[in-house]
Amino acid sequence: MNCESVRDLLDDYVDGALPEEAAGEVRAHVAVCAECRQELERLESLLTQVRALPTSVDPPADMWDRIEARLAPRSAARIPRPVISPPATHAQSARFRPRWLQLAAAAMLLMAVSSAATVAWLRHGSEPRSFTALQAQYARATVELAQQAAAHPENLSPETRAVLDRNLAIIDDAIREAEQALNSDRGNPGLERMLLARYQQRLELLQRATKAGEAS
């Protein structure tokens, strides 16, 4: 194999796309030809630099705002909102207490393990600003509502509680997923906003359930 035909094969050679026989001939040639060896080294050096390029480049800070301004709302597809049927009877059932109690326990745990910022907020009651403080605020409100709801399950009909239980399960799944995503990408503002929106959703659901219970 001469220099010209070897040079023609170098791209495929470095890409691992040559049949073994041809690759062997290229190897044999560059072992004895300094010029072709240098050509191969230059090519490999380039590809080493290319592989070190960053896979991600920061966009301008206002990129999302520009995109959001162009997003058309989907009329047919809305965010599913929790639906509570109006209470019908006072029939008692303890079937759905566990989830509420679990929810209260989970929310209390969340408060307990929150960061120093949370503790400071809880102690001083100052205006919450950080994500952690907001998270604690939601946790506290959720605990109160979940405890109220769990204390008087007889206030809601079994049907209402079944709907509430299903909706809580859906929201809790979404919260769990957002929390997991946030654990692996801490401080991601989009994920934080999404998680807070889910907390809000859960809170609203419990508020509505509590109001429905009081009205019945």
Place this chain on the structure above:
Amino acid sequence: VTDTVRLAQEGDPEAFRALYETQVGRIFALCLRMSGNRAEAEELTQNVFVRAWERLESFRGESAFSTWLHRLAVNEVLGTKRSSGRREQRESTAHDPEVLERPKSGASGAPMLDLENAIAGLPEGARRIFVLHDVEGYQHEEIANMTGIATGTSKAQLHRARRLLREALER
């Protein structure tokens, strides 16, 4: 399909923003290198996410969301070229001061910036094939399918791009 994708498919803009946050760096890097021009890359990236929002319901989870979005971005870049035509192509990306702006001497990122500038300065056809093959890892057959050129043409463009880059970096 993950719950975040499903929520975005149902029209939740916050879920879509979360997807945006995780993907935008990679998509912007692709658009920047494929176009060789920052302003064009910004426009392309916006178009990609707007298109993704519009077509999100067609995503069925056969591949990862990131793969689906990446392919959509490649098509957006290639489609823009087809629709804008040669006349409207940028004069020369190498003349874009933002792309070519060099760091002060001694800056640690200088070799990488040299390479980025050299890529931006490639002729458009060679640059796109180079980015798709050597940076993004597509095979010649895939590139041929996406761009509508022959596999041999893809190989020839890659060869040309690598030669021009070596020459530019060794100057």
